[in-house]
Amino acid sequence: MYIGIDLGGTNIAVGLVDEKGNIIHKDSVPTNASRHYTEIIKDMAMLSLKVIQDSGYTMKDVKSVGIGSPGTPDNERGVLVYANNLNFRNVPMRAEMQKYIDLPIHIENDANCAALAEAVAGAAKDAEHSVAITLGTGVGGGIIIHKKIYSGFNYAGGELGHVVIHMNGEPCTCGRKGCWEAYASATALIRQTREAMKKNPDSLMNKMVEGDLDKVSGKTAFDAAKQGDQTAQAVVDTYIKYIAVGLANVINIFQPEIVVIGGGICKEGEYLLKPLRQMVYEETYSKDIRQPEIRTALLGNDAGIIGAAMLGR
Amino acid sequence: MYIGIDLGGTNIAVGLVDEKGNIIHKDSVPTNASRHYTEIIKDMAMLSLKVIQDSGYTMKDVKSVGIGSPGTPDNERGVLVYANNLNFRNVPMRAEMQKYIDLPIHIENDANCAALAEAVAGAAKDAEHSVAITLGTGVGGGIIIHKKIYSGFNYAGGELGHVVIHMNGEPCTCGRKGCWEAYASATALIRQTREAMKKNPDSLMNKMVEGDLDKVSGKTAFDAAKQGDQTAQAVVDTYIKYIAVGLANVINIFQPEIVVIGGGICKEGEYLLKPLRQMVYEETYSKDIRQPEIRTALLGNDAGIIGAAMLGR
Numbered sequence: 001m002y003i004g005i006d007l008g009g010t011n012i013a014v015g016l017v018d019e020k021g022n023i024i025h026k027d028s029v030p031t032n033a034s035r036h037y038t039e040i041i042k043d044m045a046m047l048s049l050k051v052i053q054d055s056g057y058t059m060k061d062v063k064s065v066g067i068g069s070p071g072t073p074d075n076e077r078g079v080l081v082y083a084n085n086l087n088f089r090n091v092p093m094r095a096e097m098q099k100y101i102d103l104p105i106h107i108e109n110d111a112n113c114a115a116l117a118e119a120v121a122g123a124a125k126d127a128e129h130s131v132a133i134t135l136g137t138g139v140g141g142g143i144i145i146h147k148k149i150y151s152g153f154n155y156a157g158g159e160l161g162h163v164v165i166h167m168n169g170e171p172c173t174c175g176r177k178g179c180w181e182a183y184a185s186a187t188a189l190i191r192q193t194r195e196a197m198k199k200n201p202d203s204l205m206n207k208m209v210e211g212d213l214d215k216v217s218g219k220t221a222f223d224a225a226k227q228g229d230q231t232a233q234a235v236v237d238t239y240i241k242y243i244a245v246g247l248a249n250v251i252n253i254f255q256p257e258i259v260v261i262g263g264g265i266c267k268e269g270e271y272l273l274k275p276l277r278q279m280v281y282e283e284t285y286s287k288d289i290r291q292p293e294i295r296t297a298l299l300g301n302d303a304g305i306i307g308a309a310m311l312g313r
Numbered sequence: 314m315y316i317g318i319d320l321g322g323t324n325i326a327v328g329l330v331d332e333k334g335n336i337i338h339k340d341s342v343p344t345n346a347s348r349h350y351t352e353i354i355k356d357m358a359m360l361s362l363k364v365i366q367d368s369g370y371t372m373k374d375v376k377s378v379g380i381g382s383p384g385t386p387d388n389e390r391g392v393l394v395y396a397n398n399l400n401f402r403n404v405p406m407r408a409e410m411q412k413y414i415d416l417p418i419h420i421e422n423d424a425n426c427a428a429l430a431e432a433v434a435g436a437a438k439d440a441e442h443s444v445a446i447t448l449g450t451g452v453g454g455g456i457i458i459h460k461k462i463y464s465g466f467n468y469a470g471g472e473l474g475h476v477v478i479h480m481n482g483e484p485c486t487c488g489r490k491g492c493w494e495a496y497a498s499a500t501a502l503i504r505q506t507r508e509a510m511k512k513n514p515d516s517l518m519n520k521m522v523e524g525d526l527d528k529v530s531g532k533t534a535f536d537a538a539k540q541g542d543q544t545a546q547a548v549v550d551t552y553i554k555y556i557a558v559g560l561a562n563v564i565n566i567f568q569p570e571i572v573v574i575g576g577g578i579c580k581e582g583e584y585l586l587k588p589l590r591q592m593v594y595e596e597t598y599s600k601d602i603r604q605p606e607i608r609t610a611l612l613g614n615d616a617g618i619i620g621a622a623m624l625g626r
Contacts, residue, residue, distance in 0.1 A: 072602060082601050089601075129466055143566075145458060152568025153442055153605070159565040159598045164558050166491075167479045176561070176596050178479075245477050248489070252472040253456075253566065255465025283489050285472045288395050288402075289385060292466070 001057060003048045003065040003103075004309025006110065009033050009085040012040070014047045015302070016055045016062070017309035021121025023302055025055035037091045045100035064104040064312030067093060068113030068304045072156050075107050081155075106311035112149045112158055113307030114297070115142020118260045120310045122298040127257035131250055132297065133160060135243070135263035138173070139181040143254065161185070165245050180246035186218040186264055189239050193221045196235045204229035222268050240272065244279035251292050252285045262297030269296060314370060316361045316378040316416075317622025319423065322346050322398040325353070327360045328615070329368045329375070330622035334434025336615055338368035350404045358413035377417040377625030380406060381426030381617045385469045388420050394468075419624035425462045425471055426620030427610070428455020431573045433623045435611040440570035444563055445610065446473060448556070448576035451486070452494040456567065474498070478558050493559035499531040499577055502552050506534045509548045517542035535581050553585065557592035564605050565598045575610030582609060 001024070006013040008031060015026035029047055031040060044067070052062060067073075071083025078094025094105040108116075115124075115132035124130035128147060134140035141160025143150040151157045161181035162174045169178030170188070182188055194213050197205050204224040209215035221239070224232030247259065265272060277294050284291065299306060314337070319326040321344060328339035342360055344353060357380070365375060380386075384396030391407025407418040421429075428437075428445035437443035441460060447453035454473025456463040464470045474494035475487045482491030483501070495501055507526050510518050517537040522528035534552070537545030560572065578585060590607050597604065612619060 074602075127466075141566075145463060150458060153440075153570045154568050154602045156598065156602055157566060157568035162565045162598045163476070163562040164596075165477055165480055167482075167555075167558055169480075174598055242480075245480055249476040252475045253454075253470060255467050255470035257466045283477075285469065285475045285487055289387075289467045289469055 001061045001063065002309035002312045003051070003062055004305040004307065005044050005048065005065065005067045006113070006304030006308060007031070007040075007044065007067055007069045007086075008110075008304070009070065012044050012047060013301075013305055014044070014051045015305035015309065016051050016057060017306055019313065021117065021306050021310060023305060024057070025051055026302075026305060027051050027054065031086075033086050037088055038096060040086075041093060041096040042100065045097055048101060059103075062103060064106060065097060065101055066106045066108065066113070066308035066311035067097070068108055068110040068308035069093070070110050073107040073109060074155050078105060078107060080107060104312060108149060108308065108311050109142075109151065109155070109158070110304055111140030112142040112151055113311070114140070114262060114299075114303040115144050115260070115307065116149050116310050117299050117303040117307035118262070118297055119144040119147055120313075121306055122303065123260045123295040124258040129254065129256040130258045130260060131160070131254050131256045132260040132262060133247070133250070134297075135184060135186055135261065135265045137185060137187055139185050139246070141250075144256075160246070160250060163246065163249060165242075165249065180242075180249075183242035184239070184246055188242070189218050189221065189235075189265070190216050192239060193235050196221070196231050200231040203231035205232050218264055222271070226271070237275070240275050241279060244276055244283065247276070247294070248280050248283035251280065256292050259292050259294045260297050261294065262303065266296040314374045314376065315622035315625045316364070316375055317618040317620070318357050318361065318378065318380045319426070319617030319621060320344070320353075320357065320380060320382045320399075321423075321617070322383065325357050325360060326614075326618055327357070327364045328618035328622065329364050329370060330619055332626070334430065334619050334623060336618060337370070338364055339615075339618060340364050340367065344399075346399050350401055351409060353399075354404075354406060354409040355413065358410055361414060372416075375416060377419060378410060378414055379419045379421065379426070379621035379624035380410070381421055381423040381621035382406070383423050386420040386422060387468050391418060391420060393420060417625060419621075421462060421621065421624050422455075422464065422468070422471070423617055424453030425455040425464055426624070427453070427575060427612075427616040428457050428573070428620065429462050429623050430612050430616040430620035431575070431610055432457040432460055433626075434619055435616065436573045436608040437571040442567065442569040443571045443573060444473070444567050444569045445573040445575060446560070446563070447610075448497060448499055448574065448578045450498060450500050452498050452559070454563075457569075473559070473563060476559065476562060478555075478562065493555075493562075496555035497552070497559055501555070502531050502534065502548075502578070503529050505552060506548050509534070509544050513544040516544035518545050531577055535584070539584070550588070553588050554592060557589055557596065560589070560593050560607070561596035564593065569605050572605055572607045573610050574607065575616065579609040
């Protein structure tokens with residue numbers, strides 16, 4: 001058994017996970033991210049102990065604790081070097097956790113944990129090499145090579161969202177211009193949807209949100225396109241093209257057996273994947289050979305817990 | 314001892330290489346690429362036997378033969394799936410070679426071989442993970458993870474030149490638009506140089522080639538810039554910026570200890586690397602942590618032979 005902790009800006013989620021990546025029991029508490037790190041980490045430890053107890057297991061059944069965190073963790077030193085939305089800098093996460101729990105503590109980036117979870121127990125279970133992309137507020141990336149997370153010599157690799165696909169293009173939160181994230185994230189889709197709505201006041205999308213641009217979500221354009229709205233269809237087509245350009249880049253670089261697409265947008269399923277596959281395969285480099293498969297993520301919000309737990313396997 | 318064969322469009326180069334990546338003896342013959350593959354492969358085998366003999370060693374001293382080839386080799390089947398400039402399609406390279414030489418035969422993409430050579434005996438000798446970029450006719454890439462070539466499940470990965478950095482931009486030989494190769498190759502630099510010369514007939518560059526655009530090379534803009542020509546300096550600055558955008562992408566993805574830059578352009582040394590490093594480090598994602606080093610390749614044209622030989626290590 002392994003404890004997996006998904007440390008988010010809003011909630012701390014903890015699960016007891018078996019060898020195969022099944023969650024036996026899970027629970028969560030609010031992060032209250034403005035607190036000092038010692039308090040947040042104490043809550044992570046206390047919830048871990050509670051989850052073990054509530055599940056009917058004991059500490060002796062647990063081999064290790066894994067923590068998936070936003071930002072750049074350094075697992076060698078056990079330190080969270082930097083996490084923007086938690087206001088953490090050089091937090092000694094392992095040492096703090098070990099005040100409460102005497103087990104090996106592993107820390108890893110949350111996008112990498114999600115990728116590992118899908119590789120162990122989800123959509124990329126059959127793949128030796130896989131890449132997971134999360135289209136959410138940003139574009140997260142996790143690289144799995146030989147079933148293990150690859151994150152470079154400084155644990156900061158795998159930032160697939162921060163690959164420039166359009167030089168001097170849209171500004172990105174990272175400081176670069178034209179990152180994939182600035183075109184293919186849900187945030188970018190919402191921006192693109194709003195721009196199209198402003199230019200086309202007659203679009204069904206404006207009726208759907210009663211003219212309130214604050215109500216636009218990542219679903220707005222997809223929903224209206226399915227009802228035949230041309231403006232929405234154009235937004236969707238362009239957005240899928242943006243995803244495809246970056247995905248073809250990822251494939252030309254990694255040629256993994258399986259690419260996993262996660263995040264809210266992946267609920268669109270084949271409506272998204274069918275045109276996406278076609279655009280990607282038109283662009284990838286080697287057409288005469290077997291192509292990677294593009295699948296949607298299977299584990300949803302549990303991926304963070306499962307991946308963090310699997311760090312100790 | 315290992316035999317390394319660098320199969321190029323112009324020459325076949327063969328070397329006997331020791332365990333550490335030192336070339337003991339080497340030789341070459343013209344490829345005459347229009348011939349049938351059986352003839353070309355026979356020449357590769359005959360030259361290998363000659364190199365062993367001329368070096369004073371015998372077949373018993375040689376553990377394996379490695380072949381670095383353009384295109385997409387499938388080492389599992391021993392087949393060169395596709396090589397554009399050799400007009401090879403599904404060539405049974407291993408079986409053909411073994412008609413003449415009864416040793417294990419490994420085949421690999423030439424850019425990957427160059428990367429492996431630099432990782433074993435060159436600029437990335439100290440790195441566990443490294444990436445090698447060759448700025449030549451195209452932009453070649455080789456990915457080394459844990460000292461081994463990574464090329465994906467179908468041996469077609471590592472095509473770092475075919476990462477789109479400018480959507481809908483310059484057409485690339487691969488069919489995509491806006492690939493890094495279309496901006497950062499020596500071919501692209503020559504195009505950029507000619508365009509600037511046409512717009513600025515007074516530039517020193519026009520005098521240097523006596524107004525003959527056919528004489529423009531990858532050195533023209535660098536040479537004129539060093540003599541203070543403003544037009545040439547602008548070409549160089551923009552070209553280095555193009556290299557930097559793609560290199561920051563590579564670093565955000567891989568965070569390797571060392572990035573090796575090869576190809577003719579790397580002869581510019583620090584004149585190229587100094588501004589390049591500055592531009593790259595301004596763009597990479599994680600600024601609070603140790604950054605990858607950017608170095609020029611050390612092995613030059615020998616990298617192909619050495620890397621091919623090291624496939625058998």
